[in-house]
Amino acid sequence: MDQENVSATLTVAVPAARVFAVLADPTAHSAIDGTGWVREAVDRAPLTEVGQVFRMDMYHSNHPNGDYQVANQVQVCDPPRALGWLTGQEKDDGRLEFGGWLWRYDLAPLGPSETAVTLTYDWSAVPQAIxxxxxxxxxxxxxxxNSLRHLAGLVSGG
Incomplete structure (x- = not known):
């Protein structure tokens, strides 16, 4: 595969501000994810600015510990149009180290109560060692x- 990102788009029948509010709430991320990997928000404050760090408890059967924690750093925060973050980990000395992959949501209002939501996963900055x-x-x-369908259910109250 030459492309180093994948994306999907879904239109939801709610205003962009409502979609952004759900995405900016780390406590909603496990319900949006749908894989079972994202477990619970450690940092529960809404995402409001570039540089903000929020940690999530995770689980993956291929991870050496099974349960682990990621530290995400907001890279894009443009309410209600875009939100994105790099995923990494906090080292023992408190330093943050990122793997180079980015999750990004772009919201395009299609009217007062409809929004096209594009989710992009970009791994173009992942170093060869990883x-x-x-x-x-x-x-x-x-x-x-699937993740966008889960988001649609949350934002529409269903």
Missing amino acids: REYIHFPPFGPEHLS
């Missing part, structure tokens, strides 16, 4: 579409 032990993308092609 690519040697993690296959990218680390999920099947249906994951982004």
